[in-house]
Every structure is written in C-alpha cells, then in structure tokens.
Amino acid sequence: MTVTLATKITILRILLVPVFVGFAIYYAESVRAGAAVEAYRYGAMAAFATASISDGIDGFIARKFHQESFLGRWLDPLADKALMLSAILVLSFTPWPYHFPLWFPILVISRDLSLIAGAILIKLVHGKVEIDPHWSGKIATIGQIAAISWVLLQWDHPTYIVAFAGLFTAISSIIYMRGFLRQIHPAESEPSA
Template identity: 30%
Template structure:
C-alpha cells in the first residue's frame, strides 16, 4: 500500500475526530473556538487531499476508499456533539436527515459499483455545494458565540437546515440517476 500525500491528509482527518471530541469536552471557555478550528482544519484537508490527488495524479485505491469514510465520520461525530449540546427537535431532525442520506447514498454507490454502474452515481455539483454549506454550518455551530455582532450559532442553524435540504435534493438526484438500473434489476428478478 502506497501512502500518498492525499491519503496522509485523509488519515489526519480521522485522527482529528477524537481530538474534536476531546476539545469539545474540555472545561475551558475557549473550547468552542478550538472545536471550530479543528473541524475547519479537517474540512480544509478534505478539499486539499482531493486537489492534490487530481493536480499531482496521486490516486490510490486505499485513499479512494478512505476519503469518503473520513468525511462521513467527521461530519457524523460533529453532528452528534452539536445535537448533544443543543438537543432541539430541529437540530436532531437536520442531523438525522444528513446522516441518513449519507448512509443511503453510500449503500446506493456500493450497490451500483457491484453492478458496474458506479459512474451513474458519482459526486455531482449539488453534492459539492451541499458539502460546503454543511461544513460552514458545522463550523458555526461548533463556534457558537457571536462574532463581530453576527449571530454565528443562528447562522449555523439556518445553514444546517439548508444543508439538510440540499442533502435531500442531492440524495434524490443520485436515486434518480440510479433509478433505471434499480428498475432493470427488479424487472430481471421477477
């Protein structure tokens, strides 16, 4: 197994998960800033590993497997921490939508790959937009405090709601792209 720079960045993202959890539970006033910084760093490594892989042709099978796993783990843990700190029905709903879609789309991609149809459910532009909105929302929600008279947490709540709606939209887009294959499989089984 060859460890490329993008793969090392992905591994760093996984290592940052327990760091995020630890920082959130530290009994200091600055932990919200540190938690937001840790998550922001992880988000940047997500973008950077893809850019480096494309720019310098540093692809690896292990990296291709690990990258989406690291992304989903980091987002799920951040959502879990946020919902625990702010247990409202809306926060729980948005988190459930985001995590549920990630599980469903991952399963859909795996199944389509087994059929040799993985390209039909590749990452689309709407998925990339969703990721950006989601990452900014999570940084805001982890930071929590007003900044320069901006209600950061409130902005984060609205961005998370937007990310959840984009999550549904992109999930339906992937399902729509896979639908002909899903229907063909069902017809051949009957």
C-alpha cells in the same frame, strides 16, 4: 505499499476526528457545569477547520502530483464522512449553547445510509455502480460545513443556515436516488425509438 503524501494528509484528517470530538464534548460538559471553557471550543474549531482545509489540500496534491491511489480513494470519503457525521452528532446531542434540531442528524444520516444501501444494491444486481457527483451534493456539503461552523462560532440565528443545509441534503438525496433507479431500470430511462 508506498503511502503517498496525499494519503498521509487524509490519515491526518481521520486522526483529527477524535481530537475534534474530544474538545467538543469537553466544551459541552463545561457548558453543562455552568462555566464554559472557551479554550475547548477553540480547540474544536481548530481541529474542524484543519480537517476541512486539508480535505482540499490532499485532493490537490493527489491530482497535481499524480498521487491517486487505491488506499486514498477509500480513505478520502471515509475521512469526509467521519468528520461531518461526528460533528453533526456531537453538535446535536451535547449541551452546546445551540445544538442542531433532531431532524437534521436524522436527515443527514438517513441520506448517507440510503446512498450506501443503494450503491451496494446496484453493485450486487449489475456488478458495477456509477455515482456521478451532482452540484446539489456539493451544495449540501458546503451547507453542512457552514452549519457546523456557524454553531462552532456561536453566531446568531443558525436556524436559517441549518434549514439551507437540510434542504439541499434532501434535494441531493432525491437526485442520487433517481440516478440509482435509472441504473436498476436502464430501459425505462432510454427514449423509445
């Protein structure tokens, strides 16, 4: 099997996840020790930024040069979720100067688990599942990236951006669940003659 350039970039994104986590944890431990080592924070920021930017690059290359592949379709969302969830968990449960409130990782993780469980259920019941991207999901992802970046950059007042990300994460979860319910009970969503 030939591994395309787009897929190689996706694999690089996956490999950047433990790099990000390592820098972020080392920084948190330096904060706990009372002597924050900013180089660790910069390393975490660089790894997160590189992985985030390369997400757009691998998608562009795959579409522009017709490098879509089965492996790439599986690895791309895995890379996205690995980066986002690891960042949210590390920035929630380590002693960064600001960390996410407990409700935020619970909301994000429960949304993702609900979507996975819903997709599996529909696949088992109907043999196929359709997940149409919705604007609310894209806004939720942008909000989560912004919230993570805000904390990494240590800007003031992150509460507002975290609340924004949480709001759209909840909204997108409801919209996707309604879409799943329509697939389970298609007759109920069709207008009567």
